[in-house]
Amino acid sequence: MNSPPLHRIILAASIGNALEWFDFLIYGYFAVTISKLFFPTGNETASLLLALGTFGASYLVRPLGAIVIGAFTDRAGRKAGLTLSILLMMIGTTMTAVTPTYATVGIAAPVLILLARLLQGFSVGGEFGSAVTFVVEQSKSRKGFAASWQWASQGVTALLASAFGVLLTGLLPEDQLLAWGWRVPFFFGLLIGPVGLYIRRRMIETPEFVAAKPTATPVRDLLRRHPGRVLLAFGASIVSNSSNYLILYIPTYAVKQLGLPQATGFTATMVGAAILTAVSPLSGHWSDKVGRTGIMLLMAWLFLVTAYPVFYFMVAYPSLATAILAASWLSLVKAGYSGVLPSLMSELFPTETRGVGVSLSYSISVTIFGGFAPFVATWLIAMTGDSLSPSFYLMFTAGLSILALMLVRQSTLRQPEAAAAAS
Numbered sequence: 001m002n003s004p005p006l007h008r009i010i011l012a013a014s015i016g017n018a019l020e021w022f023d024f025l026i027y028g029y030f031a032v033t034i035s036k037l038f039f040p041t042g043n044e045t046a047s048l049l050l051a052l053g054t055f056g057a058s059y060l061v062r063p064l065g066a067i068v069i070g071a072f073t074d075r076a077g078r079k080a081g082l083t084l085s086i087l088l089m090m091i092g093t094t095m096t097a098v099t100p101t102y103a104t105v106g107i108a109a110p111v112l113i114l115l116a117r118l119l120q121g122f123s124v125g126g127e128f129g130s131a132v133t134f135v136v137e138q139s140k141s142r143k144g145f146a147a148s149w150q151w152a153s154q155g156v157t158a159l160l161a162s163a164f165g166v167l168l169t170g171l172l173p174e175d176q177l178l179a180w181g182w183r184v185p186f187f188f189g190l191l192i193g194p195v196g197l198y199i200r201r202r203m204i205e206t207p208e209f210v211a212a213k214p215t216a217t218p219v220r221d222l223l224r225r226h227p228g229r230v231l232l233a234f235g236a237s238i239v240s241n242s243s244n245y246l247i248l249y250i251p252t253y254a255v256k257q258l259g260l261p262q263a264t265g266f267t268a269t270m271v272g273a274a275i276l277t278a279v280s281p282l283s284g285h286w287s288d289k290v291g292r293t294g295i296m297l298l299m300a301w302l303f304l305v306t307a308y309p310v311f312y313f314m315v316a317y318p319s320l321a322t323a324i325l326a327a328s329w330l331s332l333v334k335a336g337y338s339g340v341l342p343s344l345m346s347e348l349f350p351t352e353t354r355g356v357g358v359s360l361s362y363s364i365s366v367t368i369f370g371g372f373a374p375f376v377a378t379w380l381i382a383m384t385g386d387s388l389s390p391s392f393y394l395m396f397t398a399g400l401s402i403l404a405l406m407l408v409r410q411s412t413l414r415q416p417e418a419a420a421a422a423s
Contacts, residue, residue: 069130243303249373311326
């Protein structure tokens with residue numbers, strides 16, 4: 001059977017990825033609103049921490065989802081894993097969209113929201129690795145470009161989610177936003193979810209998976225034979241995750257720390273999402289020409305040296321313009337880094353354990369350094385009284401990824417194609 005055109009391969013994997021991330025981004029963007037409706041405590045900071053903590057809790061089950069769905073992907077096929085992950089996400093989105101508020105059902109409301117987040121975290125735990133594995137195994141010479149669309153599609157999702165935030169917060173008074181407005185984007189996700197499910201069910205299996213002999217114990221084989229590769233992939237993905245969720249935190253940061261209208265943060269992240277969408281494929285394409293680690297090291301160092309000035313500029317001159325500038329710069333650097341990341345991670349693992357290898361290493365990184373980033377940022381500010389403290393977190397994670405990338409470049413654990421990519 002002839003391989004489908006590259007653009008069809010990218011669309012099949014990326015549309016599901018984009019739809020699954022839509023719900024996560026909407027929850028983050030409307031964290032202030034959700035904290036009032038589902039976690040009322042009488043203290044706004046405490047309520048926000050509970051809402052962000054629930055957001056972060058979904059990441060605790062991501063490694064479990066990575067193990068279960070990633071292993072399923074390596075045993076049953078890439079198509080089967082992708083279909084399962086988006087189906088579970090649709091169930092979680094439905095729960096979030098229809099759950100009554102605390103004022104209606106009391107303690108059951110935050111419990112149901114927590115359960116919905118846990119289900120979504122489980123499903124997304126296997127999503128990234130399954131999607132990356134699918135696209136790189138369908139493309140021989142353009143793996144960087146093909147895999148970069150996992151981040152470009154998330155940029156499209158962030159653009160759409162930010163547009164919802166701008167429109168709803170700009171057009172609706174607060175009472176209507178609290179009453180029903182925040183639910184609109186979740187119901188929108190329910191409308192478009194079946195499209196992703198339909199597309200994924202029509203995909204064909206990758207030639208590499210068909211040619212390989214699937215292992216019956218992919219998780220055990222991965223941890224026994226390739227623990228070093230898991231650690232390297234984990235480290236390389238750290239700053240990608242921390243920067244992603246600090247950009248997601250900007251709408252909350254703009255309201256709570258800068259005293260700006262809620263629509264300001266959404267506008268800034270919408271501009272940043274457009275940059276992420278446009279630049280990620282360019283970065284992936286560039287990596288196919290010159291290698292992976294050189295580009296990623298450059299971008300990681302830019303995160304390290306510019307994080308503090310970016311946050312200082314926002315705090316010193318709080319406005320829509322500075323918020324847009326900050327989100328744009330962080331998104332530009334992130335696009336340069338994350339556009340290359342998926343292909344680098346995939347090249348660290350053999351076909352038989354690639355799905356679970358990418359899923360597990362990425363999910364552990366997201367759990368530790370990504371999903372709790374907004375919570376950590378809010379906590380750091382509350383503990384230190386320094387509104388610039390989130391920048392130190394970004395600098396710290398950039399340093400960790402720089403170390404990992406240097407080890408990737410020098411490591412003898414890489415496959416031959418990974419060695420060429422890391423040059």
